[in-house]
Amino acid sequence: MVSDLINRDSVSWDPGKVRQCFDWNSSRNILSMELPSNLKDDFLYWKYHPSGRYSVKTGYYFLSRNQMMNDSPLSTKDERFAKLIWSLNIQPKWKIFLWKLLYDGIAVKVNLVNRGIAVDATCDVCGLELEDSQHLFRFCSLAKYVWDNSPMTVCCDITGFQSLRSWIQHFILLFYSEDGRHSTRIIWFIENLWGLWTARNTKVFKGIGVTTATVVELVNLALKDHEVFNEEDKTRDMGGIEARREPTLPPGFNHVDGSWDKASTRAGIGWAFICPNQADTNDGGGKYGTAFSALQCEAWACLEALKWANRQGKEEVLVLSDSVLLLENLRSNQGKEISIAWLIEDIRVIALNFRKCSIIKVTREQVQRANDIANTCRCTLSNLVL
Template sequence: MWKGIKNGKFSANSAYNSIREMGNNNGEDCSDDSGMKRVWKCIRNLKLPNKIQSFAWRACCKALATKSNLKKRKITKDDICPQCGKEAKTNLHLLWFCDWAKEVWSNSKAVFPFVIESSWSFIDVVWQLVNHRPICSSLMEKLFSLYWEIWKDRNTVRNRSRHCAGKTLVRSFASMVEEYRAANERVCALNPTKLVKWHPLDPPRFKMNVDGAVFKDHRATGSGMVIRDSQGLVLAAMSKRIPTTLAALEIEAKSMEIAVHFAWEMGFREVYFETDSCSLKNILTGILVAFASIETIIESILAQMDKFRFTSFTHVKLDGNRPAHILAQFAKQVGDFVVWLEETPNLIEDACSQDVSRTFLVDL
């Protein structure tokens, strides 16, 4: 007869609750319990794929199959990191102190608001981030995502015989995070919380919508852009093919760079630049730090901004960026680029009309 529950039947849950009660009676339960709840809640709220959230939870629980854990379970005889051969291969060593991990982090250009000590465990790093004010949610996302890339690379190195370059892992991480965010932004666009009609701009200001597309099968990418006046009339548009493969955020940034140059060449001096990439908008407005893979492009865009009398970067939902999206997709059929001046391309006539006549999601 099990006394931990009224019906006398044993269960793992009842055993767990009994142990917690014993700890409380002995004064062993402390404020860390509420603190750990904040850690788990923070991990659940991260804007990351489920597989990385699960990986983060396992890392915090010391449940990863590192050599240090394997030695404790008497599966291996030593726990020395096979890559650097200097220290025990713990979670934190694998993430931060191994020479290979240091290379990855140096390429990411991430800056932590504290010094990570060698005596810490992985959960100590997460704990510091959770309790730091303001909470560094973007830094936590980068921490877990890069750790995932490092862990995945370590597991596949046995078949490759060598590691990926640090820049390659950072680029892979940036692409994964951007694609995940873009997919979730599109899902949110299907459930509008606020409807806003087409908002005409005050002359002489203009609005340029910009988008990028990736053509994996053709090993190319495309850029689409359209600039309109206060009445929504198309003044200039361009569809450009780029004969190289770029990640999602990279092509969005490259498209914006092309768009800024195109607007200047066409003689527009006061322009709102709109993109459906929230990450790019936040980087250009200084909310987020640019990833290493697009840092040069961002610097080029901001340098061109000094030429204009007025510029502003805004984020528009997917439904509000359809003309630029169509032109970006059309670039697959273009040899180099196609430009339309003071005319509306046939392929975006309907989309442009809908922008003016119907309501759509916009986030200025």
């Protein structure tokens, strides 16, 4: 029985019994798993998704992951390009659009026919060729006009690029290498692709004739849309900076952080209690142990900090954490990661003991003191009380 491997007094794994029953690697993984603070009934869960819940979405995730594992792995160039796309400061819809283009997932007519949808696959723009992604974005007469008249010197029929994916990769990586991450030419390139797609949809779904002037207008609209997005993004960033400069703090707040080594699963946690009007306050502590993930380590640090504050008789507390994932799990009613389900439940329960308890996301620099404590506990395999 699993219960035989648990020390009932400390509600923790019994390392001796676990290592007696399992090999080293299995023991390490078991000992790093969280345990509930009190008895819980067993329950079924879907192990193929982090949430532990089965749905059509998580089932699709499982099947897609298996398909990706069977496919050939991404090349180094593909991995570098994928990271670049998701890091660009562009609208999310453009990122998804690019991603679909790269994997030929865009709903051009040839793809629709391949999926069993009965449509005439002839290009509605030129009426001469079948409408696949290569034709629509490179070889259609409208596409050639757009690229020939752009300020980027993009050659749509350049040799050596048999797929639309390799052609797009070539120019975006070229602009990135010459201009850097904030390349204006990358934005122009994506805007032209988006303009061609919206022009095509205007013709297909609205029956409105498409001319070169139409595409130019749609590209300009895309540029304005991007500029508005950038301005809103700057406003959000400035608002966040101002909020961090002048935080509204309750009488005391905890810095919390975790330190985790993936190879050994060793973990350290730390918390540092600060009173805004008492700069020399030096309260807090830290512990060492094992953890299954960095997220589990962060949740453990938050729980122990709240337990400490409760024992100290604090009535109001603000917890500062640099973990976005921890906050996302706390905000979700059911939690997003089943691997820390018990920790999240315990955090919510103990938070009810305070008159006011808030947990907010801050930068790593703002929890540096707690991080130093966590590193010390992990490296020295010792608990610490300040």
